[in-house]
Amino acid sequence: MSDKHVKMDILNYFLETENTNICRICLEKATHAKYLFSEQEESKNILNKIYICFQLILNYDKYLPTVICVNCIEELNVAYNFRQNCVTFEKRFAIFYQQVSAKCNFENQKVEAEDIKDVTNIGSPISLPENYNRDAKVKISDKKIKDDVTNITQEKRLHTCTICNKTLKTNTSLLKHKYSMHQKRKHLGKVTGFGVDRRYHCPKCLYSTPHSQTLVNHMRRHNGDRPYNCECGKSFTQSSSLTAHRKTHTNIADYTCAICGKQFKHAFSLKKHLDVHETGKYSCDICHKELKSRQSLQDHMYRHYNIRNYNCEDCGDTFVTCSELLNHKKKHSRIKKVECHLCGYKTHTKKNLIIHLKRHAGDKSYKCDNCHMSFFTNGDLQRHKRVHTRDKPFPCPSCAQRFTHSTSLNKHMKSVHGIDCKWADIKCKQFQKQKLNADN
Structure with missing residues (x-):
């Protein structure tokens, strides 16, 4: 057997023998100690108090002390009693308040119209209890009298x-x-x-x-x-x-995003904007798209179920979010406030200006996976992909024809059926019809 194993055996033997006299808490030798891990009720109460006060669980180990000294038990009882006083404060204070109220009513009946301030001018001797030992030479200090007066005053x-x-x-x-x-x-x-x-x-x-x-x-x-x-x-x-x-x-914007430099007028707007720079937190159960906030996930689910709670009063178009409705309302305004600094192009929204500036820079960042073509916006790319998939999502409500683009459907309705309408109007009517059937 190696020297290392011999030393370990000696150390383990020493721990097993010496632990019987060492306190588990203070590591002091304890002559009058209590065993912690017995089936007696006293041991269970000690472990329970330690857990309640400090959220600690003491487990048995043959190499660790298994007893607790009397001094540590006294300190534990002080801590436990202090915690009990804190926990039961409201209940005890309610009883104390009732006693104070009853005492105040008694004093009011006894003194009647006497002012509270007059209590501080005590000229008569203090009445002593019946079992007071008159032979004991105990002097009542001025501080004691002052404390009694203060307590009576506060009660009143x-x-x-x-x-x-x-x-x-x-x-x-x-x-x-x-x-x-x-x-x-x-x-x-x-x-x-x-x-x-x-x-x-x-x-x-x-x-x-x-x-x-x-x-x-x-x-x-x-x-x-x-x-x-x-x-x-x-x-x-x-x-x-x-x-x-x-x-x-x-036009004052006091709050600036430290990541992208975008400015905001309110602190809550900046806080909401910061979610844009974070990775996805919420996932859609239908398409598994990653969203960055709970509100974005809710708006996304509304798009799946075609729930549009925001309606334009001027043209009747419906939208999923309030911001989409506000941007749409700008189109009805004749004044175009957003202007391009390169060519003087004017539009209603900053989003349209950003797309317009991409055309100046030639930034076609959306590329098709099936061919070499690229586009300025994701919407243009999705419309182009229908050429490869031959998807025709725009059906004519009057005949069996279907179209790849909504503009083609609008032209068909006007030239063939003599109806001047837009796909948005047709979709809105279909949605209202579905909602009416669901209610019935």
Whole structure:
């Protein structure tokens, strides 16, 4: 046997013999110790307290100490009792509050109209309990008297609102609370908790908040009150919403993307934009496309099921997202604000300008896999691929003919059937018909 194995055997023997007298926690020799891993209830309670207080599980190992000393047990009990006091605080405070209220009522009946401030001017001797040992020469310090007076004063200062059960320190605060919350703001909801745990509850829904002003702003959603108005005619429930809206009327963009340099007027717009630079997080179950946000996945699924909740009031076109509708509405405006700095071309949207600038640069980044042709946009590439697949997704609603492009269908409808319409109109009617059949 090698020297290494001999040393290991000696070390293991030493650990097995010495561990019986070493505390598992402090590693001190313990004469009066408790075994940790027995089936007795006391050992189970010790392990349970260690787990509750520190989320630690002590497992048996023949090379590790298996006992705990008396000092560590005392420290564990202190920690466990402290945790129990923290956990049961609300329940114990409710009992304490009831006792304080009962004592305040008793003092009010006894003193009646006496002012709280007069309590500090104590001239009479302090009454002593019946079992007080008069022979003991114990002096009551001024600090003790002052603490007793302070406790009585604080107890008398507790005032509870009869409408929402909120507790305040002075009668003046209680009157201000009743006027501002229940008369001026007409809040009839409940207030629970005390101090930092206080919550203001909405009487019409499950909403709650630690701030009374936040609840006032929330109640405007139920009442329809929108006191903050913009010059453009829009109104809002909060002044912060009005301030954010007014930025849309200016060209000031204070927030810039550090990756692509795109600028935004609001911080939340920049935060939403940053999802564009991240890898896909959400996957479509139908086509397995990777999306970068939950909202993008929802909009993508709407396209699969042809759900279009946004409708143009001018032409009747429907869209999947609100941004698509807003970009579409710009087409109905006669004023084209986006201009090309190279040729003076004007358009309604930045997207069209980006495509136009690609034509200036000759950037045909979308290439066909079946031939040598390339295109400026992905839409042009998808339309070209139908030449190879011979797919004709645009059927005529009046006859059996089908077409590769929507423009070909529009020309066919006008020349053959004498109907001047667009594929978007036909698709919208088909969608409305399908929805009507589904409802029936």
